[in-house]
Amino acid sequence: MNNIMPAKKVNQSPGINAEAKIKAAARVVFHKKGFAAARTRDIAEEAGINLALLNYYFRSKEKLFELIMFETLSGFMQNMAMLFNDESTTLEKKVEGMAEKYIDLFALEPEIPLFIMSELKNNATGFIEKLPILNVIMKSAFIRQYQAAVDKGKITEPNPLHFIMNLMGMVIFPFIGSPMLKKIGNLKDKQFDKLMQERKKLIPIWVNAMLKAK
Amino acid sequence: MNNIMPAKKVNQSPGINAEAKIKAAARVVFHKKGFAAARTRDIAEEAGINLALLNYYFRSKEKLFELIMFETLSGFMQNMAMLFNDESTTLEKKVEGMAEKYIDLFALEPEIPLFIMSELKNNATGFIEKLPILNVIMKSAFIRQYQAAVDKGKITEPNPLHFIMNLMGMVIFPFIGSPMLKKIGNLKDKQFDKLMQERKKLIPIWVNAMLKAK
Protein backbone atom coordinates (compact mmCIF):
# COMPACT_ATOMS: atom_id res chain seq x y z
CA MET A 1 0.00 0.00 0.00
CA ASN A 2 1.03 3.60 -0.26
CA ASN A 3 1.78 4.31 3.36
CA ILE A 4 4.74 6.27 2.18
CA MET A 5 5.98 9.04 4.36
CA PRO A 6 6.05 12.18 2.24
CA ALA A 7 9.35 13.68 1.35
CA LYS A 8 10.15 17.13 2.62
CA LYS A 9 9.91 19.60 -0.10
CA VAL A 10 10.17 23.29 -0.75
CA ASN A 11 6.75 24.45 -1.69
CA GLN A 12 6.51 27.86 -3.19
CA SER A 13 3.58 28.90 -5.31
CA PRO A 14 0.02 28.13 -4.19
CA GLY A 15 -0.07 27.95 -0.45
CA ILE A 16 3.01 27.80 1.66
CA ASN A 17 4.01 24.45 3.12
CA ALA A 18 0.81 22.57 3.77
CA GLU A 19 2.45 20.39 6.38
CA ALA A 20 3.43 23.43 8.41
CA LYS A 21 -0.03 24.91 8.03
CA ILE A 22 -1.60 21.74 9.35
CA LYS A 23 0.76 21.65 12.30
CA ALA A 24 0.07 25.27 13.17
CA ALA A 25 -3.67 24.67 12.88
CA ALA A 26 -3.45 21.55 14.99
CA ARG A 27 -1.68 23.48 17.69
CA VAL A 28 -4.42 26.10 17.75
CA VAL A 29 -7.29 23.63 17.73
CA PHE A 30 -5.82 21.14 20.21
CA HIS A 31 -4.86 23.92 22.62
CA LYS A 32 -8.34 25.35 22.38
CA LYS A 33 -10.44 22.19 22.57
CA GLY A 34 -8.21 19.44 23.87
CA PHE A 35 -7.69 16.10 22.17
CA ALA A 36 -11.15 14.60 22.65
CA ALA A 37 -13.19 17.59 21.51
CA ALA A 38 -10.92 18.47 18.59
CA ARG A 39 -12.04 17.02 15.26
CA THR A 40 -9.66 16.44 12.41
CA ARG A 41 -12.11 18.42 10.28
CA ASP A 42 -11.70 21.39 12.62
CA ILE A 43 -7.97 21.25 12.05
CA ALA A 44 -8.29 20.87 8.31
CA GLU A 45 -10.63 23.84 8.14
CA GLU A 46 -8.38 25.96 10.36
CA ALA A 47 -5.47 25.10 8.07
CA GLY A 48 -7.49 25.67 4.93
CA ILE A 49 -6.58 22.29 3.49
CA ASN A 50 -8.33 19.10 2.49
CA LEU A 51 -8.99 16.65 5.29
CA ALA A 52 -7.09 13.86 3.57
CA LEU A 53 -3.90 15.89 3.73
CA LEU A 54 -3.86 15.63 7.48
CA ASN A 55 -3.64 11.86 7.33
CA TYR A 56 -1.29 12.03 4.37
CA TYR A 57 1.26 14.03 6.35
CA PHE A 58 0.67 12.86 9.90
CA ARG A 59 -0.96 9.44 9.52
CA SER A 60 -3.49 9.89 12.31
CA LYS A 61 -5.07 12.30 14.74
CA GLU A 62 -3.18 10.60 17.57
CA LYS A 63 0.20 11.01 15.90
CA LEU A 64 -0.47 14.66 15.17
CA PHE A 65 -1.60 15.22 18.72
CA GLU A 66 1.49 13.58 20.17
CA LEU A 67 3.62 15.91 18.10
CA ILE A 68 1.80 19.02 19.31
CA MET A 69 1.70 17.81 22.88
CA PHE A 70 5.40 17.04 22.89
CA GLU A 71 6.34 20.41 21.43
CA THR A 72 4.05 22.25 23.84
CA LEU A 73 5.40 20.36 26.82
CA SER A 74 8.97 20.93 25.73
CA GLY A 75 8.39 24.65 25.43
CA PHE A 76 6.84 24.66 28.86
CA MET A 77 9.66 22.69 30.43
CA GLN A 78 12.51 24.50 28.74
CA ASN A 79 12.01 27.61 30.82
CA MET A 80 11.79 25.58 33.98
CA ALA A 81 14.91 23.56 33.27
CA MET A 82 16.96 26.63 32.39
CA LEU A 83 15.96 28.55 35.47
CA PHE A 84 16.14 25.65 37.91
CA ASN A 85 19.62 24.61 36.82
CA ASP A 86 21.24 28.04 36.62
CA GLU A 87 24.08 27.94 39.15
CA SER A 88 24.87 31.62 38.76
CA THR A 89 21.65 33.12 40.10
CA THR A 90 20.19 33.40 43.58
CA LEU A 91 16.93 31.85 44.69
CA GLU A 92 15.32 35.26 44.57
CA LYS A 93 16.43 35.83 40.99
CA LYS A 94 15.12 32.41 39.99
CA VAL A 95 11.69 33.26 41.35
CA GLU A 96 11.75 36.57 39.48
CA GLY A 97 12.74 34.72 36.33
CA MET A 98 10.00 32.11 36.71
CA ALA A 99 7.28 34.70 37.25
CA GLU A 100 8.42 36.82 34.34
CA LYS A 101 9.04 34.06 31.80
CA TYR A 102 5.88 32.11 32.50
CA ILE A 103 3.57 35.10 32.70
CA ASP A 104 5.00 36.35 29.42
CA LEU A 105 4.49 32.92 27.87
CA PHE A 106 0.93 32.47 29.12
CA ALA A 107 -0.05 36.03 28.27
CA LEU A 108 0.72 35.11 24.66
CA GLU A 109 -0.86 31.64 24.79
CA PRO A 110 -3.29 31.58 27.73
CA GLU A 111 -4.65 28.17 26.82
CA ILE A 112 -1.41 26.33 27.41
CA PRO A 113 -1.70 25.74 31.18
CA LEU A 114 -5.15 24.15 31.11
CA PHE A 115 -4.25 22.22 27.97
CA ILE A 116 -1.14 20.75 29.56
CA MET A 117 -2.74 19.92 32.88
CA SER A 118 -5.80 18.34 31.26
CA GLU A 119 -3.88 16.19 28.83
CA LEU A 120 -1.27 15.18 31.39
CA LYS A 121 -4.05 13.83 33.58
CA ASN A 122 -5.06 11.43 30.85
CA ASN A 123 -1.42 10.78 30.06
CA ALA A 124 -2.67 8.67 27.18
CA THR A 125 0.77 8.23 25.65
CA GLY A 126 2.90 8.34 28.77
CA PHE A 127 4.10 11.90 28.30
CA ILE A 128 4.99 12.26 31.94
CA GLU A 129 7.42 9.38 31.79
CA LYS A 130 8.99 10.84 28.66
CA LEU A 131 9.96 14.07 30.38
CA PRO A 132 13.41 13.52 31.89
CA ILE A 133 13.38 17.07 33.18
CA LEU A 134 10.84 16.16 35.82
CA ASN A 135 13.20 13.56 37.24
CA VAL A 136 16.07 15.99 37.76
CA ILE A 137 14.26 18.98 39.18
CA MET A 138 14.73 17.69 42.71
CA LYS A 139 18.48 17.58 42.09
CA SER A 140 18.72 21.01 40.51
CA ALA A 141 20.71 24.02 41.65
CA PHE A 142 17.43 25.52 42.73
CA ILE A 143 16.71 22.70 45.15
CA ARG A 144 20.26 22.77 46.54
CA GLN A 145 19.97 26.48 47.15
CA TYR A 146 16.61 25.94 48.82
CA GLN A 147 18.01 23.27 51.13
CA ALA A 148 20.99 25.46 52.01
CA ALA A 149 18.67 28.31 52.92
CA VAL A 150 16.62 25.97 55.08
CA ASP A 151 19.79 24.84 56.86
CA LYS A 152 20.76 28.43 57.51
CA GLY A 153 17.33 29.15 58.93
CA LYS A 154 16.46 31.58 56.15
CA ILE A 155 13.54 29.48 54.95
CA THR A 156 10.97 28.06 57.33
CA GLU A 157 9.31 25.29 55.33
CA PRO A 158 11.77 22.42 54.77
CA ASN A 159 9.91 20.72 51.92
CA PRO A 160 10.69 22.44 48.60
CA LEU A 161 7.65 20.79 47.02
CA HIS A 162 5.39 23.09 48.98
CA PHE A 163 7.36 25.98 47.59
CA ILE A 164 7.04 24.70 44.03
CA MET A 165 3.30 24.20 44.48
CA ASN A 166 2.90 27.73 45.78
CA LEU A 167 4.97 29.33 43.07
CA MET A 168 3.27 27.40 40.29
CA GLY A 169 -0.11 27.98 41.86
CA MET A 170 0.38 31.73 41.98
CA VAL A 171 1.81 31.93 38.47
CA ILE A 172 -0.26 29.35 36.61
CA PHE A 173 -3.61 29.20 38.36
CA PRO A 174 -4.90 32.61 37.25
CA PHE A 175 -4.67 31.45 33.64
CA ILE A 176 -6.47 28.20 34.43
CA GLY A 177 -9.20 29.92 36.39
CA SER A 178 -9.49 33.00 34.20
CA PRO A 179 -13.15 32.52 33.19
CA MET A 180 -14.20 32.39 36.82
CA LEU A 181 -11.80 35.13 37.92
CA LYS A 182 -12.89 37.47 35.15
CA LYS A 183 -16.48 36.98 36.20
CA ILE A 184 -15.73 37.52 39.89
CA GLY A 185 -13.76 40.69 39.22
CA ASN A 186 -15.95 41.85 36.34
CA LEU A 187 -12.79 42.14 34.28
CA LYS A 188 -12.36 42.75 30.57
CA ASP A 189 -9.53 40.89 28.89
CA LYS A 190 -7.30 43.94 28.98
CA GLN A 191 -7.82 44.45 32.68
CA PHE A 192 -7.04 40.82 33.30
CA ASP A 193 -3.85 41.10 31.27
CA LYS A 194 -2.84 44.12 33.27
CA LEU A 195 -3.29 42.16 36.50
CA MET A 196 -1.08 39.42 35.13
CA GLN A 197 1.61 41.94 34.28
CA GLU A 198 1.45 43.32 37.81
CA ARG A 199 1.97 39.82 39.15
CA LYS A 200 5.39 39.56 37.53
CA LYS A 201 6.67 41.99 40.14
CA LEU A 202 4.34 41.08 42.99
CA ILE A 203 4.84 37.32 43.09
CA PRO A 204 8.54 37.56 44.01
CA ILE A 205 7.65 39.90 46.86
CA TRP A 206 4.93 37.59 48.15
CA VAL A 207 7.11 34.53 47.80
CA ASN A 208 9.89 36.21 49.70
CA ALA A 209 7.56 36.93 52.58
CA MET A 210 6.19 33.38 52.56
CA LEU A 211 9.61 31.82 52.77
CA LYS A 212 10.23 33.49 56.11
CA ALA A 213 6.77 32.96 57.54
CA LYS A 214 6.25 30.78 60.56
CA MET B 1 -53.49 -20.47 41.62
CA ASN B 2 -50.41 -18.40 41.15
CA ASN B 3 -47.43 -20.47 42.17
CA ILE B 4 -45.21 -18.83 39.61
CA MET B 5 -42.41 -17.23 41.54
CA PRO B 6 -40.33 -15.64 38.82
CA ALA B 7 -36.71 -16.12 39.84
CA LYS B 8 -35.64 -13.98 36.97
CA LYS B 9 -34.12 -10.71 38.04
CA VAL B 10 -35.64 -10.02 41.40
CA ASN B 11 -32.36 -8.74 42.71
CA GLN B 12 -32.14 -6.17 39.95
CA SER B 13 -32.78 -2.74 41.39
CA PRO B 14 -36.12 -1.11 40.69
CA GLY B 15 -36.60 1.84 38.43
CA ILE B 16 -36.57 4.78 40.79
CA ASN B 17 -33.14 3.54 41.67
CA ALA B 18 -31.95 3.36 38.10
CA GLU B 19 -32.28 7.08 37.67
CA ALA B 20 -30.11 7.67 40.70
CA LYS B 21 -27.59 5.09 39.52
CA ILE B 22 -27.29 6.80 36.16
CA LYS B 23 -26.78 10.16 37.78
CA ALA B 24 -24.10 8.82 40.09
CA ALA B 25 -22.38 7.09 37.19
CA ALA B 26 -22.58 10.23 35.07
CA ARG B 27 -20.93 12.19 37.82
CA VAL B 28 -18.06 9.73 38.00
CA VAL B 29 -17.53 9.50 34.25
CA PHE B 30 -17.95 13.20 33.48
CA HIS B 31 -15.61 14.19 36.30
CA LYS B 32 -13.05 11.70 35.09
CA LYS B 33 -13.17 12.30 31.35
CA GLY B 34 -14.93 15.60 30.81
CA PHE B 35 -17.91 16.10 28.54
CA ALA B 36 -16.27 15.52 25.17
CA ALA B 37 -14.42 12.32 26.04
CA ALA B 38 -17.25 10.79 28.03
CA ARG B 39 -19.47 8.42 26.05
CA THR B 40 -23.03 7.68 27.00
CA ARG B 41 -22.06 4.01 26.80
CA ASP B 42 -19.37 4.60 29.45
CA ILE B 43 -22.00 6.02 31.75
CA ALA B 44 -24.48 3.21 31.07
CA GLU B 45 -21.82 0.61 31.77
CA GLU B 46 -20.68 2.37 34.95
CA ALA B 47 -24.30 2.44 36.10
CA GLY B 48 -24.95 -1.16 35.05
CA ILE B 49 -28.02 -0.24 33.02
CA ASN B 50 -29.14 -0.37 29.44
CA LEU B 51 -28.04 2.54 27.30
CA ALA B 52 -31.59 3.47 26.33
CA LEU B 53 -32.42 4.17 29.97
CA LEU B 54 -30.07 7.13 29.97
CA ASN B 55 -32.07 8.86 27.27
CA TYR B 56 -35.34 7.69 28.80
CA TYR B 57 -34.59 9.45 32.08
CA PHE B 58 -32.43 12.38 30.98
CA ARG B 59 -33.35 12.93 27.32
CA SER B 60 -29.80 13.55 26.14
CA LYS B 61 -26.13 13.51 27.03
CA GLU B 62 -26.16 17.32 27.13
CA LYS B 63 -29.07 17.47 29.57
CA LEU B 64 -27.44 14.93 31.85
CA PHE B 65 -24.17 16.81 31.71
CA GLU B 66 -25.80 20.10 32.57
CA LEU B 67 -27.34 18.48 35.61
CA ILE B 68 -24.01 17.10 36.82
CA MET B 69 -22.17 20.30 36.03
CA PHE B 70 -24.70 22.40 37.87
CA GLU B 71 -24.62 20.20 40.96
CA THR B 72 -20.83 20.08 40.96
CA LEU B 73 -20.54 23.83 40.58
CA SER B 74 -23.10 24.42 43.28
CA GLY B 75 -21.19 22.21 45.68
CA PHE B 76 -18.02 24.06 44.84
CA MET B 77 -19.59 27.48 45.28
CA GLN B 78 -21.54 26.72 48.42
CA ASN B 79 -18.39 26.62 50.55
CA MET B 80 -17.15 29.83 49.03
CA ALA B 81 -20.40 31.71 49.50
CA MET B 82 -20.74 30.60 53.12
CA LEU B 83 -17.22 31.57 54.06
CA PHE B 84 -17.10 34.82 52.12
CA ASN B 85 -20.35 36.11 53.55
CA ASP B 86 -19.83 35.15 57.18
CA GLU B 87 -19.88 38.44 59.09
CA SER B 88 -18.87 36.83 62.35
CA THR B 89 -15.38 35.64 61.46
CA THR B 90 -12.11 37.45 60.86
CA LEU B 91 -10.18 37.46 57.62
CA GLU B 92 -7.71 35.05 59.11
CA LYS B 93 -10.45 32.62 60.11
CA LYS B 94 -11.94 32.79 56.64
CA VAL B 95 -8.62 31.83 55.11
CA GLU B 96 -8.33 28.94 57.51
CA GLY B 97 -11.85 27.86 56.63
CA MET B 98 -11.21 28.06 52.89
CA ALA B 99 -8.04 26.00 53.09
CA GLU B 100 -9.62 23.37 55.29
CA LYS B 101 -12.96 23.01 53.50
CA TYR B 102 -11.56 22.93 50.01
CA ILE B 103 -8.65 20.63 50.74
CA ASP B 104 -11.05 18.26 52.47
CA LEU B 105 -13.39 18.41 49.49
CA PHE B 106 -10.69 17.89 46.87
CA ALA B 107 -8.99 15.15 48.85
CA LEU B 108 -12.24 13.21 48.50
CA GLU B 109 -12.86 14.16 44.86
CA PRO B 110 -9.54 15.27 43.36
CA GLU B 111 -10.95 15.50 39.86
CA ILE B 112 -13.34 18.32 40.62
CA PRO B 113 -10.98 21.28 40.17
CA LEU B 114 -9.73 20.33 36.72
CA PHE B 115 -13.24 19.28 35.70
CA ILE B 116 -14.73 22.62 36.70
CA MET B 117 -11.98 24.75 35.18
CA SER B 118 -12.00 22.80 31.92
CA GLU B 119 -15.73 22.88 31.43
CA LEU B 120 -16.06 26.49 32.51
CA LYS B 121 -13.62 27.46 29.79
CA ASN B 122 -15.95 26.01 27.19
CA ASN B 123 -18.93 27.44 29.04
CA ALA B 124 -21.07 25.66 26.48
CA THR B 125 -24.31 26.34 28.33
CA GLY B 126 -23.45 29.64 29.97
CA PHE B 127 -22.79 28.20 33.40
CA ILE B 128 -20.77 31.21 34.44
CA GLU B 129 -23.65 33.56 33.83
CA LYS B 130 -25.95 31.28 35.82
CA LEU B 131 -23.86 31.54 38.97
CA PRO B 132 -25.18 34.55 40.89
CA ILE B 133 -22.62 33.89 43.61
CA LEU B 134 -19.83 35.08 41.38
CA ASN B 135 -21.51 38.46 41.04
CA VAL B 136 -21.73 39.10 44.76
CA ILE B 137 -18.31 37.95 45.90
CA MET B 138 -16.86 41.40 45.42
CA LYS B 139 -19.55 42.76 47.75
CA SER B 140 -19.12 40.13 50.43
CA ALA B 141 -18.11 40.53 54.04
CA PHE B 142 -14.75 39.10 53.08
CA ILE B 143 -14.07 41.90 50.60
CA ARG B 144 -15.21 44.58 53.04
CA GLN B 145 -12.90 43.20 55.68
CA TYR B 146 -10.08 43.12 53.14
CA GLN B 147 -10.64 46.75 52.16
CA ALA B 148 -10.79 47.81 55.79
CA ALA B 149 -7.49 46.09 56.47
CA VAL B 150 -5.95 47.83 53.46
CA ASP B 151 -7.19 51.19 54.75
CA LYS B 152 -5.65 50.49 58.14
CA GLY B 153 -2.35 49.61 56.49
CA LYS B 154 -2.52 46.00 57.63
CA ILE B 155 -2.56 44.68 54.10
CA THR B 156 -0.18 45.91 51.45
CA GLU B 157 -1.82 44.88 48.17
CA PRO B 158 -4.98 46.93 47.61
CA ASN B 159 -6.56 44.68 44.97
CA PRO B 160 -8.38 41.76 46.62
CA LEU B 161 -8.40 39.88 43.30
CA HIS B 162 -4.69 39.25 43.66
CA PHE B 163 -5.42 37.81 47.06
CA ILE B 164 -8.18 35.56 45.72
CA MET B 165 -5.91 34.38 42.92
CA ASN B 166 -3.15 33.56 45.37
CA LEU B 167 -5.38 31.74 47.80
CA MET B 168 -7.13 29.73 45.11
CA GLY B 169 -3.82 29.05 43.42
CA MET B 170 -2.27 27.66 46.55
CA VAL B 171 -5.33 25.60 47.49
CA ILE B 172 -6.53 24.40 44.09
CA PHE B 173 -3.48 24.21 41.86
CA PRO B 174 -1.84 21.19 43.54
CA PHE B 175 -4.90 19.12 42.64
CA ILE B 176 -4.86 20.36 39.07
CA GLY B 177 -1.14 19.75 38.66
CA SER B 178 -0.95 16.56 40.68
CA PRO B 179 0.31 14.29 37.87
CA MET B 180 3.25 16.59 37.27
CA LEU B 181 3.85 17.30 40.95
CA LYS B 182 3.77 13.63 41.87
CA LYS B 183 6.36 12.95 39.20
CA ILE B 184 8.59 15.84 40.27
CA GLY B 185 8.49 14.81 43.90
CA ASN B 186 8.45 11.08 43.22
CA LEU B 187 5.36 10.88 45.39
CA LYS B 188 2.97 8.02 45.98
CA ASP B 189 -0.68 8.93 46.35
CA LYS B 190 -0.49 8.65 50.11
CA GLN B 191 2.49 10.97 50.33
CA PHE B 192 0.71 13.46 48.14
CA ASP B 193 -2.38 13.29 50.34
CA LYS B 194 -0.22 13.90 53.38
CA LEU B 195 1.23 17.02 51.77
CA MET B 196 -2.27 18.28 51.08
CA GLN B 197 -3.23 17.77 54.71
CA GLU B 198 -0.15 19.73 55.80
CA ARG B 199 -1.23 22.58 53.56
CA LYS B 200 -4.44 23.08 55.53
CA LYS B 201 -2.33 24.55 58.32
CA LEU B 202 0.48 26.02 56.24
CA ILE B 203 -1.52 28.04 53.74
CA PRO B 204 -2.99 30.37 56.39
CA ILE B 205 0.52 31.02 57.69
CA TRP B 206 1.87 31.77 54.23
CA VAL B 207 -1.09 33.94 53.33
CA ASN B 208 -0.70 35.92 56.53
CA ALA B 209 2.90 36.67 55.68
CA MET B 210 2.05 37.61 52.11
CA LEU B 211 -0.56 40.11 53.19
CA LYS B 212 2.03 42.16 55.03
CA ALA B 213 4.77 41.84 52.43
CA LYS B 214 6.04 44.86 50.59
Place this chain on the structure above:
DNA sequence: TTTATTTTTAATCATTTGATTAAATTATTT
Protein backbone atom coordinates in the same frame (compact mmCIF):
# COMPACT_ATOMS: atom_id res chain seq x y z
C1' DT C 1 -57.78 -11.69 38.74
C1' DT C 2 -57.61 -8.02 34.59
C1' DT C 3 -56.22 -3.76 32.89
C1' DA C 4 -53.31 0.13 32.67
C1' DT C 5 -49.01 2.32 33.54
C1' DT C 6 -44.27 2.44 34.20
C1' DT C 7 -39.75 0.63 33.51
C1' DT C 8 -36.35 -1.98 30.86
C1' DT C 9 -34.35 -4.22 26.96
C1' DA C 10 -32.70 -5.60 22.24
C1' DA C 11 -32.39 -3.99 17.94
C1' DT C 12 -31.74 -0.44 14.99
C1' DC C 13 -31.25 4.24 13.09
C1' DA C 14 -28.84 8.43 11.70
C1' DT C 15 -25.13 11.19 12.18
C1' DT C 16 -20.48 12.11 13.15
C1' DT C 17 -15.85 11.28 12.50
C1' DG C 18 -11.23 9.27 11.61
C1' DA C 19 -9.32 7.26 7.83
C1' DT C 20 -8.63 5.53 2.95
C1' DT C 21 -8.62 5.32 -2.05
C1' DA C 22 -8.20 6.43 -6.68
C1' DA C 23 -7.89 10.02 -9.54
C1' DA C 24 -6.51 14.74 -10.63
C1' DT C 25 -3.29 18.32 -10.29
C1' DT C 26 1.11 20.36 -9.68
C1' DA C 27 5.98 20.24 -9.48
C1' DT C 28 10.52 18.17 -10.66
C1' DT C 29 13.59 15.60 -13.43
C1' DT C 30 15.13 13.71 -17.72
Place this chain on the structure above:
DNA sequence: AAATAATTTAATCAAATGATTAAAAATAAA
Protein backbone atom coordinates in the same frame (compact mmCIF):
# COMPACT_ATOMS: atom_id res chain seq x y z
C1' DA D 1 8.19 18.03 -24.15
C1' DA D 2 7.83 13.64 -21.82
C1' DA D 3 8.29 11.04 -17.82
C1' DT D 4 8.39 10.72 -13.07
C1' DA D 5 7.43 12.09 -8.51
C1' DA D 6 5.05 14.75 -5.15
C1' DT D 7 0.95 16.98 -3.64
C1' DT D 8 -4.01 17.68 -3.39
C1' DT D 9 -8.80 16.63 -3.95
C1' DA D 10 -13.51 14.43 -4.18
C1' DA D 11 -15.70 10.56 -2.95
C1' DT D 12 -16.30 7.07 0.06
C1' DC D 13 -15.65 3.68 3.85
C1' DA D 14 -16.00 1.80 8.45
C1' DA D 15 -16.37 2.36 13.06
C1' DA D 16 -18.08 4.95 16.89
C1' DT D 17 -21.70 7.17 19.07
C1' DG D 18 -26.01 9.64 20.48
C1' DA D 19 -30.57 8.64 20.03
C1' DT D 20 -35.00 6.13 18.96
C1' DT D 21 -38.38 2.44 18.57
C1' DA D 22 -41.23 -1.35 19.43
C1' DA D 23 -41.80 -4.88 22.31
C1' DA D 24 -41.11 -7.24 26.73
C1' DA D 25 -41.13 -7.18 31.65
C1' DA D 26 -42.32 -5.33 35.95
C1' DT D 27 -45.30 -2.65 38.79
C1' DA D 28 -49.45 -0.34 40.07
C1' DA D 29 -54.37 0.34 39.61
C1' DA D 30 -58.96 -1.33 38.69
